[in-house]
Amino acid sequence: MQASKKSKKKKKATSLxxxxxxxxxxxxxxxxxxxxIPLSVVRDFDLMxxxxxxxxxxxxxxxxxxxxYPEYYKGVHGVEYKLSDVL
Ligand SMILES: [Zn+2]
Structure with a gap:
C-alpha cells in the first residue's frame, strides 16, 4: 500500500x-x-x-x-558604453 504523496509547495516570489x-x-x-537584456543580467555579467x-x-x-554591443549601458564601475562610440 502506497500512501505517500509528496506535496510540492511552490512559492514564487512575485514582488516585482x-x-x-x-x-x-x-x-x-x-x-x-x-x-x-534585463539590466540585472547585464550587471551580473559585468561583475563577473x-x-x-x-x-x-x-x-x-x-x-x-x-x-x-549595448546601445547604451553604464557599467558598474561607472564606465559608459555606447554603440555609437564603436561604429
Ligand atoms: Zn546577429
Whole structure:
C-alpha cells in the first residue's frame, strides 16, 4: 500500500513592484538584430567579468552568433558604453 504523496509547495516570489522594467538594448554587429537584456543580467555579467573595463559585457546573437554591443549601458564601475562610440 502506497500512501505517500509528496506535496510540492511552490512559492514564487512575485514582488516585482518596479514601475519601469529596466533593460539594456543590445545590437548585433553582424545582422543588427536587437535584443532587450534585463539590466540585472547585464550587471551580473559585468561583475563577473572583471577584466577589461573598456569592454562592456558582451552577448552572442541568437540568430547569427555574432557579437552584440549595448546601445547604451553604464557599467558598474561607472564606465559608459555606447554603440555609437564603436561604429
Ligand atoms: Zn546577429
Amino acid at each position: 513592484k518596479q514601475s519601469k522594467k529596466q533593460s539594456v538594448s543590445y545590437v548585433c554587429f553582424v545582422c543588427h538584430e536587437k535584443e532587450e 567579468d572583471d577584466g577589461d573595463p573598456t569592454t562592456p559585457p558582451m552577448f552572442s546573437c541568437e540568430k547569427c552568433g555574432g557579437k552584440m
